Amino acid sequence: MIDQSTFLLDFTLFSRTKIKLLTQLAKQLQTGTRPLVVCTPNPEQIVQSISNKGFGHNLRTADVLVPDGVGLVWASRLLSRRTQQLPLTERIAGSDLVSEILTSTVFSGTALVVGGREYAGRTLQTAARKFVVGDAPLFWTAGYDDIEKQSPAEEQELVELLKRLRPSIVFVAFGAPQQEEWIFKHKQLLDSVGVRLVMSVGGAFDMLLGLVPRAPIWMQNFGLEWLFRLVQQPWRWRRQLRLLQFIAVVTKEFIRPRSRRPSQA
Numbered sequence: 001m002i003d004q005s006t007f008l009l010d011f012t013l014f015s016r017t018k019i020k021l022l023t024q025l026a027k028q029l030q031t032g033t034r035p036l037v038v039c040t041p042n043p044e045q046i047v048q049s050i051s052n053k054g055f056g057h058n059l060r061t062a063d064v065l066v067p068d069g070v071g072l073v074w075a076s077r078l079l080s081r082r083t084q085q086l087p088l089t090e091r092i093a094g095s096d097l098v099s100e101i102l103t104s105t106v107f108s109g110t111a112l113v114v115g116g117r118e119y120a121g122r123t124l125q126t127a128a129r130k131f132v133v134g135d136a137p138l139f140w141t142a143g144y145d146d147i148e149k150q151s152p153a154e155e156q157e158l159v160e161l162l163k164r165l166r167p168s169i170v171f172v173a174f175g176a177p178q179q180e181e182w183i184f185k186h187k188q189l190l191d192s193v194g195v196r197l198v199m200s201v202g203g204a205f206d207m208l209l210g211l212v213p214r215a216p217i218w219m220q221n222f223g224l225e226w227l228f229r230l231v232q233q234p235w236r237w238r239r240q241l242r243l244l245q246f247i248a249v250v251t252k253e254f255i256r257p258r259s260r261r262p263s264q265a
């Protein structure tokens, strides 16, 4: 049901505007019959997927890949010269998408955030009062103390919460690639409790709740949000080296000799 896409480095990305995406997601919530999986890859994650095949598979299995990184838009513009396909229209930041889903009146039903273990002291109730999905509040559970060490008791509690709440929307905030893995592992359960939209959101709520400041608009417009995050969270430097790898991957793809059609003769 989600149409319009651009094929980039083996991934099919949503290529239209954020407004068009929101319209399609709202329709999905009203008429969808199964959970629509929305993932929000950025250039770092595209590089990560080269060495982590399982992660790459999960991304490719998602129903919608939202380009959450200006590097993807730039790469699509460059590579479109080779492929003749339309480049991505715009970067769609996961945190903008979440915030608009939560504040728009066209979205109805209960929403649950799974993950974001630092949200405890922040009382998500504050956010729940601010962000209301239709008439229903936004619920939150950290899910696990450590996503790498999930205990059966935590899993059981989470399953019971999902069965009790029966949310329409689930935002998964464990960071990549764990959040995508969690989504596919729980897809059947999500379907059985009536979830219609499940989205990987990384640290989007860290920003929405004010735990991490968001880059000023001018930096976002210049495509420098990654630099702002690096200054705020210097421990990201190792992850952000992947941006250099991304440039190398795109360049290699751009200069790669075109494959010739086999001779007709």
Ligand code: UDP
Residues within 6 Å of the ligand: 115, 116, 117, 118, 119, 142, 144, 145, 146, 147, 148, 173, 174, 175, 176, 201, 202, 203, 204, 206
């Ligand atoms: N997180 C979590 N449990 C864990 C590890 C991480 O809930 O065991 C949360 C963490 O609190 C943060 C989110 O996962 O809110 C990951 O955000 P990150 O900034 O790494 O994601 P990005 O936006 O870079 O994809």
